[in-house]
Amino acid sequence: xxxxxxxxxxxxxxxxxxxxxxxxxxxxxxGYENVFDYSLGNPSVPxxxxxxxxxxxxxxxxxPLELHGYSPSLGITSVREAIAENxxxxxxxxxxxxxxxxxxxxxxxxxxxxxxxxxxxxxxxxFAPFFPEYHPYVDLxxxxxxxxxxxxxxxxxxxxxxxxxxxxxxxxxLINTPNNPSGVVYSTPTLQRLADILREKSKEYGHIxxxxxDEPYREIVFEGVDSPCVSYFYDNTIMCYSFSKSLxxxxxxxxxxxxxxxxxxxxxxxxxxGQISRGIGHNxxxxxxxxxxxxxxxxxxxxxxxxxxxxxxxxxxxxxGFTCVKPGGTFYIFPKALEEDAKVFSQKxxxxxxxxxxxxxxxxxxxxRMAYCVDTEKVERSLEAxxxxxxxxxxxESL
Amino acid sequence: xxxxxxxxxxxxxxxxxxxxxxxxxxxxxxGYENVFDYSLGNPSVPxxxxxxxxxxxxxxxxxPLELHGYSPSLGITSVREAIAENxxxxxxxxxxxxxxxxxxxxxxxxxxxxxxxxxxxxxxxxFAPFFPEYHPYVDLxxxxxxxxxxxxxxxxxxxxxxxxxxxxxxxxxLINTPNNPSGVVYSTPTLQRLADILREKSKEYGHIxxxxxDEPYREIVFEGVDSPCVSYFYDNTIMCYSFSKSLxxxxxxxxxxxxxxxxxxxxxxxxxxGQISRGIGHNxxxxxxxxxxxxxxxxxxxxxxxxxxxxxxxxxxxxxGFTCVKPGGTFYIFPKALEEDAKVFSQKxxxxxxxxxxxxxxxxxxxxRMAYCVDTEKVERSLEAxxxxxxxxxxxESL
Numbered sequence: 001x002x003x004x005x006x007x008x009x010x011x012x013x014x015x016x017x018x019x020x021x022x023x024x025x026x027x028x029x030x031g032y033e034n035v036f037d038y039s040l041g042n043p044s045v046p047x048x049x050x051x052x053x054x055x056x057x058x059x060x061x062x063x064p065l066e067l068h069g070y071s072p073s074l075g076i077t078s079v080r081e082a083i084a085e086n087x088x089x090x091x092x093x094x095x096x097x098x099x100x101x102x103x104x105x106x107x108x109x110x111x112x113x114x115x116x117x118x119x120x121x122x123x124x125x126x127f128a129p130f131f132p133e134y135h136p137y138v139d140l141x142x143x144x145x146x147x148x149x150x151x152x153x154x155x156x157x158x159x160x161x162x163x164x165x166x167x168x169x170x171x172x173x174l175i176n177t178p179n180n181p182s183g184v185v186y187s188t189p190t191l192q193r194l195a196d197i198l199r200e201k202s203k204e205y206g207h208i209x210x211x212x213x214d215e216p217y218r219e220i221v222f223e224g225v226d227s228p229c230v231s232y233f234y235d236n237t238i239m240c241y242s243f244s245k246s247l248x249x250x251x252x253x254x255x256x257x258x259x260x261x262x263x264x265x266x267x268x269x270x271x272x273x274g275q276i277s278r279g280i281g282h283n284x285x286x287x288x289x290x291x292x293x294x295x296x297x298x299x300x301x302x303x304x305x306x307x308x309x310x311x312x313x314x315x316x317x318x319x320x321g322f323t324c325v326k327p328g329g330t331f332y333i334f335p336k337a338l339e340e341d342a343k344v345f346s347q348k349x350x351x352x353x354x355x356x357x358x359x360x361x362x363x364x365x366x367x368x369r370m371a372y373c374v375d376t377e378k379v380e381r382s383l384e385a386x387x388x389x390x391x392x393x394x395x396x397e398s399l
Numbered sequence: 400x401x402x403x404x405x406x407x408x409x410x411x412x413x414x415x416x417x418x419x420x421x422x423x424x425x426x427x428x429x430g431y432e433n434v435f436d437y438s439l440g441n442p443s444v445p446x447x448x449x450x451x452x453x454x455x456x457x458x459x460x461x462x463p464l465e466l467h468g469y470s471p472s473l474g475i476t477s478v479r480e481a482i483a484e485n486x487x488x489x490x491x492x493x494x495x496x497x498x499x500x501x502x503x504x505x506x507x508x509x510x511x512x513x514x515x516x517x518x519x520x521x522x523x524x525x526f527a528p529f530f531p532e533y534h535p536y537v538d539l540x541x542x543x544x545x546x547x548x549x550x551x552x553x554x555x556x557x558x559x560x561x562x563x564x565x566x567x568x569x570x571x572x573l574i575n576t577p578n579n580p581s582g583v584v585y586s587t588p589t590l591q592r593l594a595d596i597l598r599e600k601s602k603e604y605g606h607i608x609x610x611x612x613d614e615p616y617r618e619i620v621f622e623g624v625d626s627p628c629v630s631y632f633y634d635n636t637i638m639c640y641s642f643s644k645s646l647x648x649x650x651x652x653x654x655x656x657x658x659x660x661x662x663x664x665x666x667x668x669x670x671x672x673g674q675i676s677r678g679i680g681h682n683x684x685x686x687x688x689x690x691x692x693x694x695x696x697x698x699x700x701x702x703x704x705x706x707x708x709x710x711x712x713x714x715x716x717x718x719x720g721f722t723c724v725k726p727g728g729t730f731y732i733f734p735k736a737l738e739e740d741a742k743v744f745s746q747k748x749x750x751x752x753x754x755x756x757x758x759x760x761x762x763x764x765x766x767x768r769m770a771y772c773v774d775t776e777k778v779e780r781s782l783e784a785x786x787x788x789x790x791x792x793x794x795x796e797s798l
Binding site for chain 1: 400401402405406408409441442443444445446451454455458459462463464466467468469470502503504506507508509510511514515516517518532535536538539540570606607647648649650651652653664667668670671674675677678679680681682683684685686687688
């Protein structure tokens with residue numbers, strides 16, 4: 001007998017996936033360049049040349065058994081050292097290799113973080129709008145993900161709702177800043193207040209409430225935006241990082257868990273990650289990719305295109321009368337739809353070959369997400385489709 | 400509060416790990432070339448040149464966004480097609496891409512297989528001697544691994560004990576042929592009888608008992624040894640494969656699940672694997688490695704050294720009076736120790752710089768494992784140490 005819960009999941013196809021399939025099919029009809037596909041958060045700029053060069057150099061010169069050999073279960077020691085050193089240099093916290101666990105992307109990192117601090121039945125809180133995959137990531141561990149409703153004013157934290165939901169059952173709070181889908185970066189006052197509350201409630205409940213900080217968009221922050229280091233505010237922070245977006249290599253599955261050096265039992269937690277791996281078939285990210293990223297820790301892909309695209313879209317959206325919080329980073333923007341049901345709104349947009357994702361699955365019905373990791377030229381061409389859509393369907397014209 | 404079960408695991412250091420650490424430390428004293436380290440199952444021959452060439456070629460010529468992009472959750476379509484075609488050609492079963500799920504090594508493949516067919520509390524049976532990591536792999540899912548005692552005559556299956564343990568609670572049987580640690584390949588009569596029993600009991604209990612076949616050593620089979628395809632005997636077989644040993648790239652984490660095309664619900668099972676991934680942070684093996692192995696499916700590293708080493712060791716062990724089943728494949732041999740407690744035996748061997756792993760954790764106390772994936776020259780040099788060890792400690796001389 002097959003396990004029913006996984007079988008049941010097959011019928012629930014994700015909206016993002018469906019829209020992306022629409023875009024592909026429509027692309028075959030009219031040419032993909034004519035489909036304004038804002039559905040998927042796939043990087044659109046190439047990996048830095050240095051990464052490719054280092055990969056080729058290692059393949060051409062390194063002894064294959066060493067290059068492709070088993071990685072220790074916590075990750076290759078020299079790689080962990082390089083990452084710790086880089087984090088210390090950037091953030092001024094005394095990271096050492098003992099605080100670093102190499103993981104196969106953010107999904108791998110989060111899978112370890114959740115299992116470190118929750119037993120089945122325990123609760124994890126996150127804040128809307130949020131990345132919908134958090135649900136299967138958490139729920140399939142046996143823990144329970146609860147979503148704090150959004151602060152619609154600025155997509156910072158709705159503290160009132162948060163404090164109400166922060167009961168004794170909560171063992172961890174999961175944040176994602178810069179945020180998918182809103183593009184918003186949590187401010188210093190936000191993180192300060194969050195940390196204060198976590199400290200107070202940890203004390204009151206007699207157990208640590210961990211802060212799990214999912215940071216795959218950390219390097220994509222726009223000009224003039226303050227993007228504070230989360231671990232700086234709260235000792236018991238488990239940072240989950242992925243190189244997918246910063247280096248544009250989402251398929252290579254590489255990231256890490258970094259436990260704040262000030263966290264109680266930090267080293268034990270990293271060692272525990274190695275044990276958790278045994279139960280989930282993890283066994284480390286690929287050796288050659290570990291070795292390659294360790295050589296380009298100060299590099300990123302050319303991320304400037306995302307800011308260019310954001311500025312174009314943000315301006316046009318405002319001109320068209322949308323309500324929209326200005327993104328501080330990422331490659332997402334999350335405006336309010338022009339009618340109450342964003343699913344209907346997104347469905348209508350398809351007629352204009354605009355692929356927009358309704359915000360319902362992100363915990364913010366009535367909003368929609370655009371992933372603008374596409375060529376700027378295409379963003380510009382999409383504006384005409386946008387104007388036509390808004391005028392025809394909602395009788396609005398650009399200012 | 401950190402989760403206790405993972406914390407507890409930290410104190411139980413594996414014997415293999417301890418011995419390997421001894422070997423490294425001793426190597427620093429007397430030179431690693433003088434330590435006869437038979438502890439670790441790490442390939443000792445390089446990846447085929449073609450793999451390296453293909454990797455470099457792709458890095459030098461392919462569009463980076465395509466090369467390093469997200470893989471679909473079941474694996475890259477062209478890679479799944481290539482593997483299905485290759486399996487069909489080799490084994491004559493009608494594999495299609497719909498039967499293939501790309502996984503990060505055998506550990507990743509098994510993690511999916513176990514979750515496909517067992518709920519917490521269900522039992523999985525395996526046969527001693529067995530790979531000790533099966534315990535955390537299974538037990539941490541909530542299912543229960545039970546070990547059928549060994550058939551000490553030839554390390555095939557102890558069917559009497561098996562039939563006794565095959566109760567209604569058993570949802571899957573896990574085999575590993577060619578076998579780690581015995582090196583034995585299950586024969587056609589063994590697999591035939593196993594399949595007959597599984598069919599009969601599935602019928603009797605009214606639920607399918609799946610056969611999970613862990614086959615990382617499939618390509619390492621010695622001359623004249625019949626190595627039948629497990630899936631050929633039993634429709635409800637879930638094959639778990641890894642390229643770690645055949646291509647000598649254990650660090651790159653690449654393998655697959657192949658569900659027998661004749662298995663009821665085969666396609667559903669593969670789709671379910673994509674859902675299971677979401678709960679364990681899997682998200683596919685690295686894209687570039689998937690694309691590279693698909694181009695060398697008919698290649699292996701030069702595996703002949705393992706047979707050479709086996710023949711040298713097997714002859715010497717018999718000459719020294721050891722009882723030993725001749726391996727049919729892998730790079731392991733599993734002789735009977737010269738005293739009852741193999742842990743004491745292995746401890747004494749260390750005085751002669753011979754690193755042998757006691758069989759207790761493999762479910763066969765009184766035996767010991769040698770992983771002869773080392774240079775032949777070193778194997779030959781180790782014979783003198785072996786003779787001295789056996790003569791000094793047990794008063795036995797080579798014939």
